[in-house]
Amino acid sequence: MIKTDGLPMIQIGIIGKTNTGKTTLFNAATLLSAEVSTYPFTTKKPNIGTAYVRTLCVCRELGVKDAPRNSACMDGWRFIPIEIVDLPGLIKGSWSGMGLGDRFLSVASQADALIHVADASGSIDAEGKLTRPGLGNPIMDIYDVEEEIMLWFVKSIAKSVKGIRKKADSGEPLKKSLYRSLAGLKVRPEHIEKALENSSLEKKSVKKWSDKDLNLFAQEIRKLSKPTVIIANKMDMANASTNYERMIEEFKGSFVVPACSEAELALRRAETKGFIRYIPGEEKFQVLNNSELTKEQQWALNYVQERVLTRWVNTGVQFAINMCILKLLGMNTVYPVEDVKKMSDHAGKVLPDAFLIPYHADVRYLAREIHTELEKTMLHAIDARTGLRLPTDYVLKDRDVISIISAARKKRT
Ligand SMILES: Nc1nc2c(ncn2[C@@H]2O[C@H](COP(=O)(O)OP(=O)(O)OP(=O)(O)O)[C@@H](O)[C@H]2O)c(=O)[nH]1
Ligand SMILES: [Mg+2]
Incomplete structure (x- = not known):
């Protein structure tokens, strides 16, 4: 049974300040080769690709040899495709159109969940330029990006509410009108219901909503319709563990995943070339033929082992994707x-x-x-x-x- 129509594929959007490693993460997850560099704003338009959720396949439990078609099975792990979108870095003022930011935010609003990448090593400054590791502040970066998203949601929802107010006497229930005008942001009826409840606006006429009411409602819609995993990226670098500790303390209500996108990319590419055996998300890899590796490749694999797997168990990339789909979206x-x-x-x-x-x-x-x-x-x-x-x-x-x-x-x- 091939999926021929029905609902579109689940989509994850990758957001964050510039130079935090969004495209590296995207390339690692999709094995595509979108441009990566140390310059700010390398990504100019969204990259779209296929990533996979790793789940325990039923083949072993049922004692059958499977022949996957829409997915892949490796060592009893079923990898199921989803769509992933890498976005250009957000800057202050993105919500109002700065740096084409509002266009990218409208792409992000099509996602079912978001991965917010921050540079835990603190090697980028507030503008996204490389700086001495440790000087950057990933917590402020996360707040800056979050503010842009919030302002964009407030702007979009204010526009919808203005339209609804004009037709408020049509007799259509508020929930229905809101759903109709917010469906483009992939907002579902249950999100609207819960957001109205959480902001105590169920019984208030939309004509009487204050700016504060609107902000509260927009905040709830953002939270409910775009659940977000925070990635503390570049965990291979010095200073990263201190910042990671600060991040989990600061964002207690969120999942903060320690990650090294570059390590995942190195492992997946080495696997594709047949140098190592590695299953995405695994806590180990196995070198297949040491004599074929150059000195640099050996060094890189040692680095991944010592700086990432030994310290952080896995690279975090597959873990974050799984978190989004299986935990936040509850699929x-x-x-x-x-x-x-x-x-x-x-x-x-x-x-x-x-x-x-x-x-x-x-x-x-x-x-x-x-x-x-x-x-x-x-x-x-x-x-x-x-x-x-x-x-x-x-x-x-x-x-x-x-x-x-x-x-x-x-x-x-
Ligand atoms: N040490 C280390 N460097 C990383 C990691 N991930 C990405 N980088 C480096 O960070 C720099 C920026 O990476 P990109 O993937 O281009 O970052 P981006 O967030 O897509 O940047 P923009 O597209 O400009 O917004 C590159 O030099 C990457 O090699 C990581 O896990 N560890
Ligand atoms: Mg990029």
Whole structure:
């Protein structure tokens, strides 16, 4: 079952000050080669690529040899594709259009979650220029970027609210009007509901909203619709651990992941060239043929081992992506199959696809993800592990292997 229509792929946006390592992280996650340099504002327009979420595949538990199609399976880990967008560095005034910032912010607003990269080594100054490591202040950098995002959200939401006020007498419920005008920011109805509740605006007419009300509401929408992981990048460098400690203290309510994007990039590239065996997110790598490595390559791999893996367990890149998708967005994985005995599609491919679905999604949702036509013609589903028949409103569990029975398929069998 190849996903032919249904909902678009989940997207993560990478934001942060210039020179913090956003593109390095993007290249590591996608193995693309977008331009990286020590100059500020190297990235001029967004880069889009495919990254992967690492999940425990069901193949070993079920004792089958799988043949993945929409994803990949390495050593029992299923890597499921998502979209990742690398954005140009944000600067003060981005929200109002400085440095084309508002255009990039509108790209960021299309994401389901954000990764906010900060330079934990403190090697960039407030303008993003390289400085003596330790002089930069990653905590201020995070606040600066966050302020730009907030101001942009306030501006966009104020515009929507102005439009809604004009039509406030049309009789349309406020939640519906807000959803209609904010859907472009990938804001979902449940975000609106919760944001109104958290800012105590459920019962207040939109015509009476003060600027303070609007700010509060915008803040809630930003938090709920763009959950964010903070990356403390460049953890290989001196000073980084002190700043990392400060960051976890300062941003207690957020996930702060220590990372070294450059190490992940080095490991993935060495793996592609066949020098090492490395599974993204792993705590170790294995050199396959030491004699083929140049002195520089040996030095680089030693550096990664000593400065990153030994100190920080893993490079943090895969961990942060997983955090976004599995923890912040609460996605589950599900494996649709056609033949429940072989756990395969009609062509005999075993466990061909793994889909990411929200934790509250039911069988009907999955059918729609596969094809809108299937949603219309479905009768029920079967749990491939137990053979049990499941109703269309059965809420899927993580790692479910499911066969959807439609009128057309029933006729065939
Ligand atoms: N030591 C160290 N350097 C890193 C790391 N990640 C990135 N860098 C370096 O930081 C510099 C900036 O990296 P980029 O990936 O271009 O940063 P960016 O945030 O995309 O920058 P802009 O596109 O200009 O906003 C480059 O010299 C990278 O090699 C890391 O984990 N450790
Ligand atoms: Mg860049």
